[in-house]
Amino acid sequence: MSLPQTRAKRRPNDPARRQRIIEAAARVVAEHGVDALTFRAVADAAKVPLGSTTYYFADKDDLLVSTIRTIRERNEKSFHDLLQPLVAEHGLAGGLAALVEEVTVRQHPQLILEYGLYLSTLHRPALRKEIAQWRMDAVARPYCDDQTARLLGFTLEGILLQSVMEDVMFFATDVEPMLAKITDGK
Amino acid sequence: MSLPQTRAKRRPNDPARRQRIIEAAARVVAEHGVDALTFRAVADAAKVPLGSTTYYFADKDDLLVSTIRTIRERNEKSFHDLLQPLVAEHGLAGGLAALVEEVTVRQHPQLILEYGLYLSTLHRPALRKEIAQWRMDAVARPYCDDQTARLLGFTLEGILLQSVMEDVMFFATDVEPMLAKITDGK
Amino acid sequence: MSLPQTRAKRRPNDPARRQRIIEAAARVVAEHGVDALTFRAVADAAKVPLGSTTYYFADKDDLLVSTIRTIRERNEKSFHDLLQPLVAEHGLAGGLAALVEEVTVRQHPQLILEYGLYLSTLHRPALRKEIAQWRMDAVARPYCDDQTARLLGFTLEGILLQSVMEDVMFFATDVEPMLAKITDGK
Amino acid sequence: MSLPQTRAKRRPNDPARRQRIIEAAARVVAEHGVDALTFRAVADAAKVPLGSTTYYFADKDDLLVSTIRTIRERNEKSFHDLLQPLVAEHGLAGGLAALVEEVTVRQHPQLILEYGLYLSTLHRPALRKEIAQWRMDAVARPYCDDQTARLLGFTLEGILLQSVMEDVMFFATDVEPMLAKITDGK
DNA sequence: GATGAATGAGAATTCATTCAT
DNA sequence: TATGAATGAATTCTCATTCAT
Numbered sequence A, B, C, D: 001m002s003l004p005q006t007r008a009k010r011r012p013n014d015p016a017r018r019q020r021i022i023e024a025a026a027r028v029v030a031e032h033g034v035d036a037l038t039f040r041a042v043a044d045a046a047k048v049p050l051g052s053t054t055y056y057f058a059d060k061d062d063l064l065v066s067t068i069r070t071i072r073e074r075n076e077k078s079f080h081d082l083l084q085p086l087v088a089e090h091g092l093a094g095g096l097a098a099l100v101e102e103v104t105v106r107q108h109p110q111l112i113l114e115y116g117l118y119l120s121t122l123h124r125p126a127l128r129k130e131i132a133q134w135r136m137d138a139v140a141r142p143y144c145d146d147q148t149a150r151l152l153g154f155t156l157e158g159i160l161l162q163s164v165m166e167d168v169m170f171f172a173t174d175v176e177p178m179l180a181k182i183t184d185g186k
Numbered sequence E: 001g002a003t004g005a006a007t008g009a010g011a012a013t014t015c016a017t018t019c020a021t
Numbered sequence F: 001t002a003t004g005a006a007t008g009a010a011t012t013c014t015c016a017t018t019c020a021t
Helices: A017-032 A039-046 A050-056 A060-075 A078-106 A108-120 A125-134 A136-143 A146-166 A172-184 B015-032 B039-046 B050-056 B060-074 B078-106 B108-120 B125-134 B136-143 B146-166 B172-184 C017-032 C039-046 C050-056 C060-074 C078-106 C108-120 C125-134 C137-143 C146-166 C172-184 D015-032 D039-046 D050-056 D060-075 D078-106 D108-120 D125-134 D136-143 D146-166 D172-184
Strands: none
Touching: A017 A039, A017 A050, A017 A060, A017 A108, A039 A050, A039 A060, A060 A078, A060 A108, A060 A125, A078 A108, A078 A136, A078 A146, A078 A172, A108 A125, A108 A146, A136 A146, A146 A172, A146 B146, A146 B172, A172 B146, A172 B172, B015 B039, B015 B050, B015 B060, B015 B108, B039 B050, B039 B060, B060 B108, B060 B125, B078 B108, B078 B136, B078 B146, B078 B172, B108 B125, B108 B146, B136 B146, B146 B172, C017 C039, C017 C050, C017 C060, C017 C108, C039 C050, C039 C060, C060 C108, C060 C125, C078 C108, C078 C137, C078 C146, C078 C172, C108 C125, C108 C146, C137 C146, C146 C172, C146 D146, C146 D172, C172 D146, C172 D172, D015 D039, D015 D050, D015 D060, D015 D108, D039 D050, D039 D060, D060 D078, D060 D108, D060 D125, D078 D108, D078 D136, D078 D146, D078 D172, D108 D125, D108 D146, D136 D146, D146 D172
16 A cells, blocks of 8 residues: 655646647647637537636647647657668668658648648747747758758658648659659769 | 620629729738738728728638739749749759749748748638649749659749748858759759 | 718618717716626626627727716816806805715715726726826816815815715715815915 | 634634735735736735635635735724824824825835725725725824814825825925814914 | 645627628 | 628637535
């Protein structure tokens, strides 16, 4: 038997409540866009009372920032970790092409969510710092010179943007020749 | 019998006013984003009565579509026309780099407006067709093979997106070496 | 028969609507205090939809300011006009005493309303300018030297404040001896 | 067996904390007015958990009443005690004038706090009894006849009200001549 | 005893949209 | 044809209050 807590700080009835709300917010944004992110919609999606959402988040910006941060943290190492074995197997261009296929084919909803949040910051400079790390610049940096990495970053950004905006998938075999043109440098 | 109006839609008798409203709508979106596009804000910006805005536009979507269409039509040939003499003078990579400088340095507000409208269609497929032509795919097509044009399209898209999202300018001397890597194919 | 309006600017269905709302607001404040002044309460009291109140008044401050201004304008000359004949008949002290009786006995609700609005500005400097004219300073000025007028102003203020706060009436015969002590200067 | 608590009301075991909360409440009211008195604001100001405030005070009215009572008790004898030596030194009019200077110049924040609480009872008769003693009636009574004391009470009330509402200070030399007119009776 | 999580009841505000004139 | 008054539906946000722990 365990010792009683000296001062039981009052644990929440529903410890995951806050996190559940964020997940629901992410779902709402993923499905209907940032415009649809209302406390009501989130409360419904999370199946918590409206008051719960405003209890945990001071205002809508707070909810949005928390959502962005959570999504970002969850996927922080994602690209890097995905890329490493792919590059080992297929080389840089092939690895990046495989990465593009992975996220545009198999993780498309996730990609839309992330880009939705990213693009939502266009007219909200206050949120900008939350998404600073989301640029593609750095993704290829470990594998080539900086100039090439930067160019690859722009290109990948353009590819993913188009995938999201036009709702199309890109397969590795389709993308690799283009990227090879950049990485081969000839 | 008079020729039927090409557009069946109600077209009241003061096209100038209609246009003024659209200009105002574009200004509102440019400055404060699509979220800020309200009939009231537009009426104020256009200095027309509120009723005018709802009279000339069936609903908000109608206003938004009309605005997008107008902006697009105005800038339809823009990229192509800008590019032609630049390519003649500096070659393809140099021309494209000059184009990037032109739009990110001297036409940045315009760029933000267009991208803002473009990105606003992410979760509104209905508006997608209005902005279909805005993709960079075709811009280099007259000057190189399709594969290269496509790659250049993605890269340019990535560059412009970053310029808009991060509020940075790109100068030709900075961009040209990267694009040359693609166009030179070596 | 009258000429038709060249451009009938669209008259309101209910031309007195705005004023009716202000009256209702005054009633709410009079009865339940400034704290009870909510758009809801006013809408109910005025028997108009909630949206009407927010249509005519940008925000609560606007409603409050408009109410204060209306009340003030309505009673602007009140004290001065009431006082003149009373002073002519009873002299200064007698006239002021009669004025005190008038407002604390026969116009008590009105007095409470005005003081309620006046006191509500304590922590709202923005409203202060609206009630600047409400001080008693000037009420006796036409009838005596400035120093005496100022003193009378303070005393009257104290009397009326007490009437309002303690819900008591003051009769002329009760008040006149005190005021006479001031006006007689001996 | 122990003596019964004078007050039947629940009286938990940390009176110091209770007092801290009241002090914080007074500070909140002093700075932002009675409207700003919320449990949260008080908890923050007192640096106690939110639950403490609702634990020690049944509801908001309880907190407000307790605050008023504490403030009043603290300053109960204040005016009387301040006045005594001042009258001894300067006479009645001079002493009262010095008192006015003291509270409007050196104790102005305190004055605003007290008047703020006093005025807040206008539409809350339930709180009225807590502040009954705050009237100026009695302050001069020990030094002159009742009629004069009453008149001085009104005048002082008017002066202090104006000081609070208009945020002005009154200096003894400014006020004394007026009060002398009353006390000298000539 | 003490606390902070939880919630429902407002409250202000915004706005697309309708419609009488 | 044109307009602005009018309104309902949302939405954000605030808080007193309750109550499980």
